[in-house]
Amino acid sequence: METVVSGIRSTGNLHLGNYFGAVKNFLKMQRENNCFFFIADYHSLTTHPKPSELQRNIRQVLAEYLACGIDPEIATIFIQSDVPEVTELYLLLNMNAYIGELERTTSFKDKVRSQPDNINAGLLTYPVLMAADIIIHKATKVPVGKDQEQHLEMTRKFARRFNTMYGTDYFPEPDAYNFGEQLVKIPGLDGTGKMGKSEGNGIYLSDTPKEIRKKVMRAVTDSGPQGENQEMSEPVRNLFTLLNVVSDPSVVDSFKEQYNRGTIRYGDLKKQLAEDIIRFNEPVRERIEEISADSHYLNKVVKEGAAKARESAAATIKEVRHIIGYRPFV
């Protein structure tokens, strides 16, 4: 049995990228492993949410996690800020994280470009907090999408560095865990890049059929195939990637064939894609509404999750303090 840790930032509602990149794997994993799934609400502070937004987002992501099928009876599901031990490990790991390597992180460099007015130290040390989240439970596996690969590599580095510095093999070096599948990148509807919370190019699990149809019909394509067996442009390839995750393989094959013959009509492809997304999404959206309305249940889940996560985190912190040299005076 492996110990698994994974998180989702509470920066906004869950989208299909989160689901097919990460959450879908959590569902399989929770049955066979010791799983910790959490809502990364400290991480969400890097974007400066208002207090009322912060609370609403945490609650929403929690309800969405549960609606997707994460089962609090078998996995530990908790809110990051309910486990303050993680901030202590974050502080300790920060002493062994070097400015140069943090500045070279791709996600940091992206933020420097995209939000030049808010390059805060939390963004710089984001991978350190993420490492603390993972190793505080001595996780061996971390299910993530392709975009988190580098952060996970840094987690391994910080764990290894701690072990080397203190001459111990205390922290395991965790691997990505996707059931032997490749790490995936679900694209957005804007023709390039990945579906993301900040990019405004996503379909959310809470979107209504009407919203989904509107978004999909507006998705970027190209001017149409110019002949047989043409190489696909990125926006069209992206639509096929989405079709692949929500549609029946026979549907995908049929559109591929039409593409290769040069007879495809993107309008038909989009209509099919929208309906298949709706078919996947509707039961989840209905569950989200049901669970969101059940404050008593949500309360119980976070209370029990916090207790379990704190127990695990506190045991690690106690040992880490000892390893570092914090000892009681005698």
Ligand code: TYM
């Ligand atoms: P976040 O909230 O951006 O994304 C949560 C999970 O969803 C995956 N994901 C995607 N996968 C495929 N295609 C996409 N378009 C896509 N968009 C998002 C992400 O890879 C991730 O697995 N830093 C993390 C949160 C975090 C965390 C952790 C994760 C904090 N501490 C410890 C694992 C372990 C993040 O921003 O995820």
